[in-house]
Amino acid sequence: MGLDFTIIPEYLDLLIAGTWWTVALTVVSMAMSLIIGVVFAVMQLSRHRLVRWPVTFFAWLFMGTPLLLQLFLIYFGLVQIGLDLNAFVAGVIALSLHFAVYNSDIIRSAIIAIDDGQYEAARSLGLSQFQTMTRTIVPQAVANVTPALGNMMIALLKESSLVSVIGVMELTLSAQRAISDSFRSFEFYLAAAAIYYVVNLTLEQAVRITERRSARYR
Amino acid sequence: MTEPIVKIRGLKKNFGQLEVLKGIDMDIEPRQIFALIGASGSGKSTLLRTINQLEEVTEGEIWFDGELVNQKLPHRQRERHLNQLRQNIGMVFQHFNLFPHLTALENVTLAPVLLRRSSKAEAIEQAKILLDKVGLADRADYYPSRLSGGQKQRVAIARALAMTPKLMLFDEVTSALDPELVGEVNRVMKELAQEHMTMIIVTHDLRFAEDVSDHVVFMADGLVAEQGPPSQVFRAPQEERTKAFLQQVFED
Numbered sequence: 001m002g003l004d005f006t007i008i009p010e011y012l013d014l015l016i017a018g019t020w021w022t023v024a025l026t027v028v029s030m031a032m033s034l035i036i037g038v039v040f041a042v043m044q045l046s047r048h049r050l051v052r053w054p055v056t057f058f059a060w061l062f063m064g065t066p067l068l069l070q071l072f073l074i075y076f077g078l079v080q081i082g083l084d085l086n087a088f089v090a091g092v093i094a095l096s097l098h099f100a101v102y103n104s105d106i107i108r109s110a111i112i113a114i115d116d117g118q119y120e121a122a123r124s125l126g127l128s129q130f131q132t133m134t135r136t137i138v139p140q141a142v143a144n145v146t147p148a149l150g151n152m153m154i155a156l157l158k159e160s161s162l163v164s165v166i167g168v169m170e171l172t173l174s175a176q177r178a179i180s181d182s183f184r185s186f187e188f189y190l191a192a193a194a195i196y197y198v199v200n201l202t203l204e205q206a207v208r209i210t211e212r213r214s215a216r217y218r
Numbered sequence: 219m220t221e222p223i224v225k226i227r228g229l230k231k232n233f234g235q236l237e238v239l240k241g242i243d244m245d246i247e248p249r250q251i252f253a254l255i256g257a258s259g260s261g262k263s264t265l266l267r268t269i270n271q272l273e274e275v276t277e278g279e280i281w282f283d284g285e286l287v288n289q290k291l292p293h294r295q296r297e298r299h300l301n302q303l304r305q306n307i308g309m310v311f312q313h314f315n316l317f318p319h320l321t322a323l324e325n326v327t328l329a330p331v332l333l334r335r336s337s338k339a340e341a342i343e344q345a346k347i348l349l350d351k352v353g354l355a356d357r358a359d360y361y362p363s364r365l366s367g368g369q370k371q372r373v374a375i376a377r378a379l380a381m382t383p384k385l386m387l388f389d390e391v392t393s394a395l396d397p398e399l400v401g402e403v404n405r406v407m408k409e410l411a412q413e414h415m416t417m418i419i420v421t422h423d424l425r426f427a428e429d430v431s432d433h434v435v436f437m438a439d440g441l442v443a444e445q446g447p448p449s450q451v452f453r454a455p456q457e458e459r460t461k462a463f464l465q466q467v468f469e470d
Contacts, residue, residue: 126305
């Protein structure tokens with residue numbers, strides 16, 4: 001039996017819906033992982049142990065264990081303590097936290113790398129600690145690590161396929177559905193791979209534009 | 219006689235074991251142009267930085283505009299106290315420290331807008347006037363990376379002036395500049411002096427200090443070794459250490 005790609009149009013609706021869910025999952029998780037990443041980074045730089053400690057704990061938990069296990073824990077585990085999340089939300093939480101931990105590491109070193117003079121200049125004008133961070137330090141730090149954060153976001157897109165195991169009908173699971181119906185695994189896995197690739201190219205392009213924008217002051 | 223705007227009493231500062239300031243007393247009158255000179259490591263920059271509390275002090279008192287600067291306060295209250303204080307004290311740094319992600323204009327408007335000194339439109343208006351004053355009206359939309367050192371430093375002065383401070387601190391502001399760019403920054407400072415802005419200038423540029431200041435403090439080893447009008451300190455120094463320092467500098 002040779003390859004027959006003419007089967008794909010029959011399942012196009014399924015694949016498009018799957019792509020849509022993958023994009024939604026990725027975009028929401030990306031935004032949250034970046035926001036939480038900044039918050040974690042700033043918390044880790046706090047002088048107070050009680051502020052640093054929870055982040056250290058999260059970092060240890062989410063860096064030291066597989067994403068798949070984290071998904072299971074959040075989706076199936078939390079039900080036992082009465083937190084019944086729908087699969088999409090569970091997926092977003094797992095992906096956001098998992099990547100927030102990595103993002104925060106990148107952002108934290110970028111914040112440390114900012115010259116002390118920036119901090120002193122802002123404080124000497126009367127800006128508060130918070131204003132200094134949000135208006136002068138963090139924007140520079142994030143701009144300096146846009147490429148590294150971009151790579152994390154590309155990884156996030158690909159890792160989002162794991163969420164298929166808890167039943168979110170994203171691209172990978174959609175392909176599997178098509179396969180179990182048509183028994184054409186090679187065709188549909190290739191189709192899914194091609195779609196991931198195209199979405200990834202778009203994302204890479206977006207990262208590049210962001211990079212150029214955030215570096216326009218250099 | 220008017221009340222001094224800055225009053226320093228028995229000021230000491232240690233960095234670990236190292237005593238950098240060993241008991242400084244100083245009065246700065248409103249409208250006075252104060253020059254702090256001395257060898258590297260004499261403590262003049264540290265002294266300047268204690269006035270707006272970028273450096274905490276170990277012992278002694280600093281008063282600014284009738285208020286004790288280094289009050290012992292709980293953390294939050296101290297933050298508020300310092301933010302308030304610093305809004306009235308402008309500072310210009312050796313390495314400019316402009317915010318590189320903001321244009322020249324945005325550097326100048328950032329603090330007045332954030333701290334609600336003025337509306338955004340007013341702040342922009344004011345910033346344009348200040349940039350014009352330092353001769354950079356045509357560079358308002360440039361990012362710092364596209365400005366020369368002298369231009370950066372003039373933007374930094376405009377940024378500090380935007381908060382309409384009662385006192386300006388200058389920390390070796392021409393030391394990092396190429397020699398041919400020193401003049402343009404000195405000119406701006408001289409103009410400010412002529413407008414009777416109260417200024418404390420830490421400098422290695424003794425000719426400029428003599429030219430612009432009306433009171434010179436020579437520091438050595440964390441203490442005030444000699445002070446007086448520039449004509450006296452530069453032309454007829456009393457102390458041996460001052461003589462030695464001046465001789466050494468002018469020989470080079």
